[in-house]
Amino acid sequence: xxxxxxxxxxxxxxxxxxxxxxxxxxxxxxxxxxxxxxxxxxxxxxxxxxxxxxxxxxxxxxxxxxxxxxxxxxxxxxxxxxxxxxxxxxxxxxxxxxxxxxxxxxxxxxxxxxxxxxxxxxxxxxxxxxxxxxxxxxxxxxxxxxxxxxxxxxxxxxxx
Amino acid sequence: xxxxxxxxxxxxxxxxxxxxxxxxxxxxxxxxxxxxxxxxxxxxxxxxxxxxxxxxxxxxxxxxxxxxxxxxxxxxxxxxxxxxxxxxxxxxxxxxxxxxxxxxxxxxxxxxxxxxxxxxxxxxxxxxxxxxxxxxxxxxxxxxxxxxxxxxxxxxxxxxxxxxxxxxxxxxxxxxxxxxxxxxxxxxxxxxxxxxxxxxxxxxxxxxxxxxxxxxxxxxxxxxxxxxxxxxxxxxxxxxxxxxxxxxxxxxxxxxxxxxx
Numbered sequence: 001x002x003x004x005x006x007x008x009x010x011x012x013x014x015x016x017x018x019x020x021x022x023x024x025x026x027x028x029x030x031x032x033x034x035x036x037x038x039x040x041x042x043x044x045x046x047x048x049x050x051x052x053x054x055x056x057x058x059x060x061x062x063x064x065x066x067x068x069x070x071x072x073x074x075x076x077x078x079x080x081x082x083x084x085x086x087x088x089x090x091x092x093x094x095x096x097x098x099x100x101x102x103x104x105x106x107x108x109x110x111x112x113x114x115x116x117x118x119x120x121x122x123x124x125x126x127x128x129x130x131x132x133x134x135x136x137x138x139x140x141x142x143x144x145x146x147x148x149x150x151x152x153x154x155x156x157x158x159x160x
Numbered sequence: 161x162x163x164x165x166x167x168x169x170x171x172x173x174x175x176x177x178x179x180x181x182x183x184x185x186x187x188x189x190x191x192x193x194x195x196x197x198x199x200x201x202x203x204x205x206x207x208x209x210x211x212x213x214x215x216x217x218x219x220x221x222x223x224x225x226x227x228x229x230x231x232x233x234x235x236x237x238x239x240x241x242x243x244x245x246x247x248x249x250x251x252x253x254x255x256x257x258x259x260x261x262x263x264x265x266x267x268x269x270x271x272x273x274x275x276x277x278x279x280x281x282x283x284x285x286x287x288x289x290x291x292x293x294x295x296x297x298x299x300x301x302x303x304x305x306x307x308x309x310x311x312x313x314x315x316x317x318x319x320x321x322x323x324x325x326x327x328x329x330x331x332x333x334x335x336x337x338x339x340x341x342x343x344x345x346x347x348x349x350x351x352x353x354x355x356x357x358x359x360x361x362x363x364x365x366x367x368x369x370x371x372x373x374x375x376x377x378x379x380x381x382x383x384x385x386x387x388x389x390x391x392x393x394x395x396x397x398x399x400x401x402x403x404x405x406x407x408x409x410x411x412x413x414x415x416x417x418x419x420x421x
Binding site for chain 1: 167168170171172174175177178179183184185188207208210211212213214215216217218219220221222223224225227228229231232234235236237238239240241242243
């Protein structure tokens with residue numbers, strides 16, 4: 001199977017995290033693959049697995065630009081709680097996707113790339129075109145904001 | 161949190177890999193090892209990784225719709241093209257680097273060739289070619305003798321030892337001579353000849369240059385050009401003898417070859 005073929009499930013998941021909706025995710029995913037096919041027909045498609053994720057980000061951002069934009073408000077942040085993993089288990093994948101899709105760029109892309117558990121930090125820097133400190137800041141704030149949101153939507157897990 | 165670690169390591173820990181497998185990146189491995197040696201940092205890292213693992217698990221649960229899965233058949237035909245070396249070579253950064261290396265190599269070769277052409281006394285010889293082109297016959301003491309006698313003349317009149325004309329030029333007729341100090345205070349003897357466009361110079365070889373410069377082969381001439389004149393220099397007994405001729409090296413070389421016979 002080609003590099004692109006092996007990346008397909010993760011590519012769809014990435015689109016889903018970026019858009020928060022199955023329909024839009026499919027649109028971003030298909031647009032990416034069509035672009036890949038077009039470039040391959042011109043022998044211009046790079047033999048690089050990062051290319052399709054880079055392109056998918058571009059496609060998903062373009063799709064999201066036509067939609068209602070999230071308000072730019074500073075979200076509450078909380079330190080990661082010891083019971084966070086238990087609280088996350090109460091969530092559906094779609095809830096996580098909706099939350100990530102609502103984050104502003106480039107935090108949305110950083111979180112989507114990071115939680116795909118597919119890339120090294122250097123690859124993420126390359127994909128997002130940010131420096132290490134900026135990438136760390138985006139992920140760190142994302143975690144703290146997600147924890148604050150998690151506390152409001154999930155039930156407290158009783159400690160023994 | 162984690163204030164006891166450097167800023168760089170703290171940044172790396174924020175992006176720590178979600179899985180338990182050791183990372184390939186050396187800096188990341190070092191940051192993780194440092195964090196695990198400090199109890200507070202280790203606890204914080206463990207909580208973070210558990211949180212990240214829970215979220216990554218949630219991401220892996222995202223179902224892939226059938227429409228998306230169907231693409232895998234077509235995608236097998238889509239193949240990327242490896243970047244050829246020609247394309248890599250055309251990258252502006254590579255081109256700029258190659259150009260810089262070429263320029264540096266050119267400059268190095270130029271200086272190397274210049275250095276190879278130099279010989280002890282060549283700097284003085286170049287200056288004397290200017291003197292040769294500007295000297296008027298009235299500036300010289302009139303003489304009418306064979307060149308072989310000039311050595312005695314310089315010794316008797318100016319106490320200059322070893323200022324002798326080589327035997328191959330002994331039969332040439334000297335029509336004038338003078339001794340003057342050059343800009344470094346060395347005594348220089350100049351001889352005008354009956355043959356038009358030909359002069360002799362004798363000057364002490366610089367002791368420093370003689371030691372530092374490449375040793376000339378026996379009886380070999382070092383050539384200098386400038387101001388429409390060409391000089392051939394030979395060192396003997398600490399004194400440089402230069403024959404200066406109006407024209408180029410191509411004119412002087414056959415003349416010298418004839419004289420050596």
